[in-house]
Amino acid sequence: MTMRKRLTPFFIAAPVVLTAATLAAGVWPGSEQQSPPAQAPQQQSDIVISLAEPGARPRYAVPDFIARSSDAETADAAKMLGGVLWDDLAYEREFYMVPRDTYKTIPSAASMQAVPFDRWKELGADGLVQGSIEKTGPAAYRVEVRLFDVRSGRAVYSRQYDGTTANPRLFAHTAADEIHLHQRALRGVARTKLTFSSDRGGEAMAGTIRERGAKDIYISDYDGANQRRVTVTRTLNLYPQWSPDSRTISYTSYSTGFPDIVLARIYDGVNERPLGGKFQSWLAAWSPDGTRICFTATRDGNAELYVVNRDGSNLRRLTNNPAIDSTPTWSPAGNQIAFTSDRAGAPQIYIVDVDGLNIQKLTSESYCDRPTWSPAPFNEIAYEARTGPGYDIKVINVATREVRQLTFGQGSNESPAFSPNGRHLVFSSTRSGKRQIYTMARDGQGVKQITTVGANQTPDWSK
Amino acid sequence: MISRSMQCGAVAAAVIVVGLSVSACGAKKAPVARPVAPVEQPVAQEPAPPPPPPPKPVAVNEPGLNTATLSDDPLTAKSLDDLNRESPLQPAFFEYDSSELTPAARTVLDADAATLKKYASWIITVEGHCDERGTAEYNTALGERRAAAARAYLVSLGVPADRLHVVSYGKEFPFDPAHTEAAYAANRRAHLVITAK
Numbered sequence: 001m002t003m004r005k006r007l008t009p010f011f012i013a014a015p016v017v018l019t020a021a022t023l024a025a026g027v028w029p030g031s032e033q034q035s036p037p038a039q040a041p042q043q044q045s046d047i048v049i050s051l052a053e054p055g056a057r058p059r060y061a062v063p064d065f066i067a068r069s070s071d072a073e074t075a076d077a078a079k080m081l082g083g084v085l086w087d088d089l090a091y092e093r094e095f096y097m098v099p100r101d102t103y104k105t106i107p108s109a110a111s112m113q114a115v116p117f118d119r120w121k122e123l124g125a126d127g128l129v130q131g132s133i134e135k136t137g138p139a140a141y142r143v144e145v146r147l148f149d150v151r152s153g154r155a156v157y158s159r160q161y162d163g164t165t166a167n168p169r170l171f172a173h174t175a176a177d178e179i180h181l182h183q184r185a186l187r188g189v190a191r192t193k194l195t196f197s198s199d200r201g202g203e204a205m206a207g208t209i210r211e212r213g214a215k216d217i218y219i220s221d222y223d224g225a226n227q228r229r230v231t232v233t234r235t236l237n238l239y240p241q242w243s244p245d246s247r248t249i250s251y252t253s254y255s256t257g258f259p260d261i262v263l264a265r266i267y268d269g270v271n272e273r274p275l276g277g278k279f280q281s282w283l284a285a286w287s288p289d290g291t292r293i294c295f296t297a298t299r300d301g302n303a304e305l306y307v308v309n310r311d312g313s314n315l316r317r318l319t320n321n322p323a324i325d326s327t328p329t330w331s332p333a334g335n336q337i338a339f340t341s342d343r344a345g346a347p348q349i350y351i352v353d354v355d356g357l358n359i360q361k362l363t364s365e366s367y368c369d370r371p372t373w374s375p376a377p378f379n380e381i382a383y384e385a386r387t388g389p390g391y392d393i394k395v396i397n398v399a400t401r402e403v404r405q406l407t408f409g410q411g412s413n414e415s416p417a418f419s420p421n422g423r424h425l426v427f428s429s430t431r432s433g434k435r436q437i438y439t440m441a442r443d444g445q446g447v448k449q450i451t452t453v454g455a456n457q458t459p460d461w462s463k
Numbered sequence: 464m465i466s467r468s469m470q471c472g473a474v475a476a477a478v479i480v481v482g483l484s485v486s487a488c489g490a491k492k493a494p495v496a497r498p499v500a501p502v503e504q505p506v507a508q509e510p511a512p513p514p515p516p517p518p519k520p521v522a523v524n525e526p527g528l529n530t531a532t533l534s535d536d537p538l539t540a541k542s543l544d545d546l547n548r549e550s551p552l553q554p555a556f557f558e559y560d561s562s563e564l565t566p567a568a569r570t571v572l573d574a575d576a577a578t579l580k581k582y583a584s585w586i587i588t589v590e591g592h593c594d595e596r597g598t599a600e601y602n603t604a605l606g607e608r609r610a611a612a613a614r615a616y617l618v619s620l621g622v623p624a625d626r627l628h629v630v631s632y633g634k635e636f637p638f639d640p641a642h643t644e645a646a647y648a649a650n651r652r653a654h655l656v657i658t659a660k
Binding site: 208209210212215236238239254257258259280282283296298302303324326327340342346347367369370384389391414415457458 | 543544547548560588596597598599600601603604605607608611628630631632635636656657658
């Protein structure tokens with residue numbers, strides 16, 4: 001039984017590629033990034049991959065884009081895009097980003113052929129990312145982005161993008177991802193999205209008990225922009241998870257009065273219920289190839305894990321233990337599942353092969369839950385661990401079993417999920433009062449608040 | 464806390480008396496009896512027209528009437544919302560991080576089972592709830608275990624299993640939103656909701 005919902009389709013810009021070239025990396029002493037000072041001690045194993053050595057990062061500057069059309073909308077977009085692209089390039093900490101307030105004395109370039117390179121050289125920039133934006137139709141932009149080597153004045157990387165005016169930030173996000181890929185062989189996350197459950201709609205749940213607030217599923221850009229509602233129901237919707245192709249969100253819905261897993265194809269406006277409400281189910285997790293879902297159900301008398309194909313066929317029981325087994329997450333290779341079980345008393349993190357064999361206990365703390373398995377190249381599992389009255393996010397290396405702690409009691413920090421390049425986590429925290437969604441780097445630095453309205457929880461990061 | 468008081472359905476009736484008082488100021492006339500309308504006796508009124516008898520009467524095999532389904536029993540006259548607001552079914556409370564039924568919980572469920580047998584047409588959902596100190600994810604399963612424990616006990620006391628459903632709301636709907644031990648204790652419960660009469 002499918003329920004049809006009309007959802008606004010998203011506009012996707014279609015990038016058009018013109019030219020590409022390589023950039024020689026400059027060497028400048030770089031100072032630390034713009035994020036708040038580190039709260040946690042630096043671990044030796046982090047620095048090698050997630051941060052380039054401090055002396056070797058090229059210094060990039062990103063001024064406002066050149067507005068090649070004279071209307072106000074394009075002028076606003078030109079100012080905005082420079083800032084968004086700067087933030088996107090700062091996010092992975094691969095480049096030292098020259099602060100934008102130091103650009104005040106440098107005249108804006110009139111065109112790509114008239115960039116004042118000598119002024120940027122004085123400022124100490126190695127690379128200049130200069131963009132331009134032009135309106136080519138009533139609802140169409142053409143955006144050009146060039147990466148210049150400041151010393152030689154050569155454009156070492158150029159792209160032109162055509163797209164609609166509906167979501168101009170996407171131009172900057174696309175350029176940032178491509179620059180990261182081209183310069184650092186790194187898959188950036190600027191075009192990825194977050195999903196979470198929120199009560200900001202303020203509606204009451206339908207039913208015979210009053211004063212119960214409904215919660216619905218929302219999505220947002222990775223930086224918190226463009227927050228949009230996905231479900232409009234007067235019920236409880238929790239635990240959203242992006243499918244690997246990022247076109248479907250699975251979530252647990254109480255719309256029938258009992259938890260049931262719904263797959264919402266958000267760009268088609270179609271819902272699927274693979275289990276058809278035949279028994280209660282919750283907390284679904286997608287296999288990395290998107291063909292199967294692992295979830296929790298009590299159909300055999302207590303909370304166990306089951307695996308089923310996306311269309312509801314081939315239901316298979318994974319765990320067999322009178323304890324609570326819940327909250328699955330798949331390994332990136334798709335051959336193991338980590339989960340929470342209280343078979344040893346308090347809930348701890350375990351790993352099992354996908355055929356149900358070789359159950360291993362990973363953690364021995366007072367209370368652990370919500371494992372999330374990092375994508376390659378890191379072989380780590382993040383989870384929430386009780387550290388006092390509340391919880392903190394910890395990461396365990398699956399091979400060495402070393403544990404790192406990422407948050408240290410700033411409110412209660414729960415429900416972590418990794419970004420698709422494994423370099424960031426999204427989580428919920430009560431550090432500012434009501435529960436909100438935050439992101440941070442995998443070393444715990446760069447904590448950024450994503451939501452501010454209502455109470456928001458159980459997030460996930462698209463792939 | 465759900466109060467145990469049941470509202471009496473009786474309403475005081477209007478007593479209408481029409482009469483004229485006699486002024487005795489200064490007049491030397493004899494008092495005159497004026498006609499007085501007859502006094503109406505107070506009539507007990509129903510609070511609302513009683514709903515039609517439940518579609519599935521309780522003991523169909525018994526030839527006699529089951530007095531529990533007659534309309535002068537106030538409980539059957541209420542809407543589901545009213546019933547659940549002042550529920551005659553008390554919740555069973557649990558210890559921290561536990562789904563074991565304490566002796567106090569069993570006592571409560573004993574009384575609930577008796578009520579459920581009396582109003583034998585009611586369909587119940589047993590909701591499992593947790594206090595806010597666990598994680599959202601684990602609490603969904605712990606709440607389910609609490610509700611299932613309460614349901615199993617009610618079934619063992621003779622309540623038909625197909626009248627009892629189980630759902631867990633984890634820590635999503637605390638009955639007391641405060642962050643105190645007393646509030647936590649009030650939130651760790653199996654809560655009985657009447658979903659059909």
